[in-house]
Ligand code: ADP
């Protein structure tokens with residue numbers, strides 16, 4: 001990715017002050033729990049957004065991406081306002097806006113980006129873009145902000161400036177993950193623990209199947225699930241569904257009259273419990289048993305939350321049918337990717353079975369790769 005620095009030089013006529021990287025992520029378990037103050041267990045991918053950046057003190061923000069056709073976008077840092085920037089530039093511009101709005105003295109910057117995180121595949125290319133921008137500005141302007149604080153500001157950029165009501169999992173994973181670990185995150189207070197996740201050591205692999213179906217979180221379905229969960233919490237008299245644990249679930253469901261809300265509550269409470277069970281299995285070294293938890297999680301997302309799609313259901317069914325230990329959709333759903341836990345020596349056969357099932361169903365060829373748990377955002381040079 002040193003090419004990014006050279007491209008920056010050609011674009012702006014001077015060298016960058018530095019180069020930073022921030023990864024995309026996959027979530028192992030705990031879906032649609034983060035806006036319910038619940039638990040998630042993502043891991044960072046080797047795929048990263050890389051940004052070459054230089055500081056400017058004239059308040060001008062110049063943004064460019066190798067991956068998008070088009071000229072350099074030039075904006076005034078003090079004129080940024082939510083909804084005021086169209087397209088991809090809203091993500092990095094939103095970070096500048098969020099930092100300034102929080103009282104941090106960020107002037108302008110020249111930014112050139114390039115990313116290997118597939119976009120719209122549920123692997124959080126957007127969070128990678130935000131977090132790499134936030135970390136670069138934190139370093140260049142000497143802000144001294146912690147990783148969780150940077151993640152929160154990146155989320156605020158996406159929520160309030162871009163206008164996507166995402167939770168904080170993606171930004172936390174990109175900012176805080178560690179090589180060889182999954183990140184067990186409590187989204188209520190952003191406390192977290194690095195959970196060793198060395199699948200190769202136990203002869204296993206985690207595959208990511210990108211269905212190539214582009215999800216669109218802005219289309220209202222996500223906001224509708226979120227509103228339904230909030231309605232459930234209100235009806236149960238709790239601040240967030242995180243307050244309801246698995247032992248209280250049947251009692252809670254009995255107190256809810258709305259069928260849709262009941263389904264959403266059942267998903268969130270049971271998925272929080274699945275995160276806890278997965279952590280217990282990983283801590284006990286029983287990684288193979290996580291497969292069954294993934295299968296349960298997929299059924300809950302498909303049947304209760306109803307955020308899956310035929311391609312995701314097919315990827316999961318074909319993988320499990322071909323001998324995978326477990327699989328589930330990951331991320332917001334309606335397309336995007338699935339994760340598959342598989343014996344390393346069965347990985348090729350399982351990937352082949354998923355491809356064959358897609359061919360037979362007339363779907364586009366899915367992308368399949370191994371998710372190697374990788375490090376979070378960092379300065380490269
Ligand atoms: P996801 O985060 O799951 O990949 P999103 O819809 O949240 O999907 O974010 C994708 C958007 O992020 C793209 O449409 C684009 O605006 C922006 N984006 C991601 N990667 C890049 C990139 N390399 N260059 C420019 N914009 C990017």
Ligand code: MG
Pocket residue numbers: 124125126127
């Ligand atoms: Mg995103």
